Amino acid sequence: MARASRVVMMVSLAAVAACGSKAKQQAPAAGARETAAASAPGGKPACPHDGSWSECTVLERLQRSGLVAQRDSSAAEEKGLAQRGMLIHLGSASLEVFLFPDSAARKAAEKGLDTTQFVGYMDPQGIRAERSLIRSANLLALLDSKRDVQRQRVGDALTAGPPQKSDR
Numbered sequence: 001m002a003r004a005s006r007v008v009m010m011v012s013l014a015a016v017a018a019c020g021s022k023a024k025q026q027a028p029a030a031g032a033r034e035t036a037a038a039s040a041p042g043g044k045p046a047c048p049h050d051g052s053w054s055e056c057t058v059l060e061r062l063q064r065s066g067l068v069a070q071r072d073s074s075a076a077e078e079k080g081l082a083q084r085g086m087l088i089h090l091g092s093a094s095l096e097v098f099l100f101p102d103s104a105a106r107k108a109a110e111k112g113l114d115t116t117q118f119v120g121y122m123d124p125q126g127i128r129a130e131r132s133l134i135r136s137a138n139l140l141a142l143l144d145s146k147r148d149v150q151r152q153r154v155g156d157a158l159t160a161g162p163p164q165k166s167d168r
Contacts, residue, residue: 049163053139055086057163058097065157078142080112093145095154100138110140121155137162
């Protein structure tokens with residue numbers, strides 16, 4: 001009996017020690033990641049959280065939503081929009097993201113689109129499997145996906161709003 005209780009005590013101590021050493025190992029890594037994300041060379045923010053969408057905040061939000069977002073090196077172009085956008089692959093789906101200085105500029109640019117070619121990300125697709133139109137502040141995104149769950153996840157991630165200014 002004494003031997004069994006000694007074994008239990010040693011296993012318990014080993015588990016406590018292991019947990020403590022893991023916490024110590026993870027703490028500096030987490031702090032290092034936060035520091036790296038907070039500033040880039042020159043002391044400027046790596047990915048600004050200023051209340052507007054930027055390329056890095058779009059990618060960050062998609063990844064934090066559990067989506068595997070891979071940016072394409074080629075630019076996205078859309079008939080009716082004068083500016084080029086960012087092309088992102090989400091598995092077999094593609095997402096074209098167009099960023100504007102503000103929401104007024106986005107609304108003005110959007111007038112050039114033939115909106116009959118798109119549906120809202122929560123709306124059912126028709127027989128033509130229209131692309132989903134996603135709007136949020138200074139962002140306009142066009143998602144080409146036939147999967148309703150994916151359409152909703154991407155739309156929810158982007159319509160939650162751009163990362164807000166931090167109080168730091």
